[in-house]
Amino acid sequence: DASAQMRKVKIATEGAYAPWNFVNSQGKLEGFELELGAELCKRAKFDCEFVAQDWDGIIPSLQAKKYDAIMAGMNITPRRLETINFTTAYAAGAHGFMVLKSSPLAKMPGGEYNLTKDLAAAEKAINELKPMLKGKILGVQGSTTNLAWAEKYFKDVAEIREYKTTEQHDLDLAAGRLDATVGAHSAAKATMETATGKDMMIAGPGFSGGMLGLGVAVGLRKEDADLKTAFDDAVKSAIDDGTIKKLSEKWFKVDMTPKS
Amino acid sequence: MDFTFLYTSFLRLIVGIPLTLQLAFSSIGLGLVLAILLAAMMRSRLLPLAWIADGFVFVFRGTPLLVQVFLIYYGLGQFRPYLDEMGVWWFFRSPYYCALLALLLNTAAYGAEIVRGGLQSVPHGQIEAARAFGMSGFTLYRRIIAPIALRQALPAYGNEIILMIKATSLVSTITLMEVTGLAHKIISETFRAFEVFFVAGAIYLAINFTVTRLIALAEHWIAPDLDQASRPIEVGKLSH
Amino acid sequence: MKNGARPAVEVEGLTKRFGPLEVLRGVTLSAHDGEVIAVLGSSGSGKSTLLRCINMLEVPDGGTVAIAGEPILLKDRRGGGREAADQAQLDRLRQKLGMVFQSFNLWSHLTVLENVTEAPVHVQGRPKAEVTQEALSLLEKVGLADKRNHYPSQISGGQAQRAAIARALAMRPQLMLFDEPTSSLDPELVGDVLRVIRTLVEEGRTMMLVTHEMAFAREVASRVIFLHQGRVEEEGPPAEVFGNPRSERCRQFISSQLRSS
Amino acid sequence: MKNGARPAVEVEGLTKRFGPLEVLRGVTLSAHDGEVIAVLGSSGSGKSTLLRCINMLEVPDGGTVAIAGEPILLKDRRGGGREAADQAQLDRLRQKLGMVFQSFNLWSHLTVLENVTEAPVHVQGRPKAEVTQEALSLLEKVGLADKRNHYPSQISGGQAQRAAIARALAMRPQLMLFDEPTSSLDPELVGDVLRVIRTLVEEGRTMMLVTHEMAFAREVASRVIFLHQGRVEEEGPPAEVFGNPRSERCRQFISSQLRSS
């Protein structure tokens, strides 16, 4: 029968990054990437299986062939590209600051900047933020593009603290140990819906592209070129027929379809 | 092996050593004092005192240090208004103090249990002899019980010291970048987990090696007569 | 050298039980300054327990002990038994007592010399140099000077016993409790110990000693007590007890002695 | 009951030193089946060390020990000293030896009864029921039947010594090494032990015993050895050694004995 010829593909996800991927109260993986993954596999005619894997070991385990692909809200970055390969992005969104509504930083000017398309404009906006952020403490999740970006532009004016998870810097923002967090707007929105985040808001401009990542994509081993082709085609068709728009609106309440 | 990479990683990691050592040794030092106090309380005939100590050891030995660090830092962070009111927010605001507190409470709980075990191994007759000569209380502990107990407890306490040095790696959860925190950072940039952990491991090994040698020296120094070569176990003969 | 009004030790109606076993069932005795009391009795008759009750290493279930006229204060403990009511008092009185344990109980982490100087320096607070001097001369007396830097695990049984004797003597106690102090000693050393005890007696100190050696008891004691079934079965000067015991049990006990010559 | 060709134990030129101290400087002796050898000597003269060398608890620096004609194999150890060359042989020979230690060394985690049955059951592999039966009767013999379920920390010194004697006897050893087996016993019990030893001798077993009690040695021994400065200074039947010692040192030692009557 058909399934006998289908290629088996194991996909790793973190399972602790709602709403991208998380484990529900039945112990099952759920989230945007789980549904999208199922869609992609259907299109590529893969027999897929999801496994949960701690973030710290997620790339080494891919290389050790514990599984074949990663869908874990992972951004494409030049550094990661040195080690693994990515498909074309299946989601992209803005990054920026989240602050307490009562904070003076709430009054930071807004805007939308793309680091790839217009770096000069983006850097000008960043320089305008600097005086406001002077002496402030920023919280960022470690091992992320956000951290690299924050360190590049704000290290000289603000103190940057690294957290293991976004939820932890959210807690510290709530407790007043931080003045702002730097992260994806999608994650910030998810926080704002929880009890911890009820007094928080997104402030300042949104940034995307460039060193913030070329979008979230499926991570693959470099040698698996055939997998990349198959996944690339599947992602493109999911973008084209609006599946990604539909799924991201369901999970993020905003359209996260990458704009090419 | 890519030696340049190992070397640059090493240079970046040694920046974390002072924080690692500082946290380890201040928590061990303060923790030991608390451990002795707790062990004394556990053996006290005043039952409420014994209960408090038992409860403390129970909770802090019974739960993961990571959770303790997490709850002390993030958990107490939730009660900022009350802490502000009590005038202790400055303490709990600082990740360093929170880490120190968690580490020291944890090692005190383990230490108390080790001290208790050491006290238990003191031959009863030797304590009686001291009592018969009018020793009691602090002098009895200081002159007779403690030195004998120490000989028995030192190997186990050596374990604890090493564990604490390694346990400091958990404080990167609350933004303190000691050796392990820095290692994770380098890994996230390079994905060369194995090599980075190798270098970090070598650093910990070097620190702990020094510590084990010091402990062995201390053991020899406090118990010159207990030269273990004089009562070895006959391993070669176990085949029979 | 007072003799009379305030006995060095006074024991009144002492009882002690271990579980179902009544070891002491009302022992009354007293010793005045300069007296040497030999306690005899078969193995398990409670001799060691009696000595241990006098310095409260075992707290008696009933009865009182007074040292130099001062009764040791006891109070009931919750959950049964009694305990010292005033630790400071007990410590103070214990400094007047020396004890040689049946199993020596030397401190294993201290050398022979340190064993001897430990209590005088750290309990009585005497100057270390002076105590060391005295300790050395005591060790000399018991023939242990050359072993002063050995640890207890490195000396022979008889040497350990002598170290225990020196340790007790170094406290210059008013009352010495000796639990079979010559059990591991050869005849020559027994003679030496005998001489030491005589010197102490001449200084007016008091001794209570448990022994199985009748010859030794006869030589050293001013009074002999025979313990049997938890009571003082016979009491009197050695000549009387050994020569003409009143109780049947005591007679039997004494006559079972092997003659050596 | 062989007597002659193969001595139960044969010690040849034994030397042993602790650091700078030469404790044994060439001890030679032998004992045949049914002999009782009493070892005398002042405290620290090396009596315990001699016994401990015979069963290799201390490995002698020089000389040989043979049990029932079979020499215990030793080999040089790297870094100095010697060690047993064949542990299986040593274990086998040790089963023929019983020992009563000067400080008893009862196993503190076992009751008195368990102390006695431990080695026969777990070393000799004899059936537990049978051994327990025998152990109970041995404990009866030494007057400890009622303490069989006590732990060593709960019995008196004399009781511990008797437990140690029963433990050694339960092994039914060919050669018994007694290190001051009666030091903590009252005269009546000494008599009992004497009787037990006599029964064993009648069964053809051999004994070596260290004692300070001349009377006991005289009663029990077929031969007396006097150790002095690491050598056998005097050796002979008790009547001879006690009555008419040849060496000055031995005469002095023996005459220092207190007379009890």
Next chain:
Amino acid sequence: MPPKSFFELMQWGPQGWLDEMTFATGLTLAVAISGFLFGLVFGTIAAMGKLSRRAIPRRLADVYTTVFRGVPDLLVIYLFYFGGSAMVTAIAQKFGAQGFIGLPGFLTGTLAIGIVSGAYQTEVIRGAYLAVPPGEIDAARAFGMSGWRLLRRIIGPQVLRYGLPGMGNIWQLVLKESALVAVVGLSVYFYEVKLGDLVLIYETRFSDLLRQAHVAAGSTRQPFVFYITAVVFYLLLTTASTWAFRRAETWATRGLRQV
């Protein structure tokens, strides 16, 4: 997701997390018990090595305890998981097998914990051995005991007596060490999910307690509920083990007079 109450979150069954937390506790216990027992074996052997008169076993044991106590536990686990798999794969390929062979997470994880905890147990056992009165060992030797018999009948029970408090500490440590194994993953069962006309096979990682709390916290965004629940579950395990250790201690110190 509107915030749920503690009791809503902590119910049994598909709606709540109580069943997951309970299973995770079970897994933690299973990992800990196996790891501890492995450790006991390694620790006993290494302690004998350290106490040996011979130089070689002494050196080897010394290297073992120094290295495995000295390097972070996570590194040892990584080494086992990745290194071990690589080695097995290499060996299997020599024999003609193809592809990658993964070692079962449970085995590698517990083995790694065993090796690490064994290094700590070595020191406890050695310390306890030195506290056994030498005379009692002499007595056993004099009666022809040696080797395993001596170890089992006389030394073992007494080492237990002096070593139990230290062992209790290591047990507590191992109980929490199981969280580290989560990093390399413990796959335990598979199940199928129907998604429209699509059948997906999911492998669920049956998590240990700490990771389960982490996962649930990430999923519900209510970290304290889960960390505090984890604390409660850990303390339940601790209650049980403290009780067990105290009983063992009472048994092991029978006949020993207390201060």
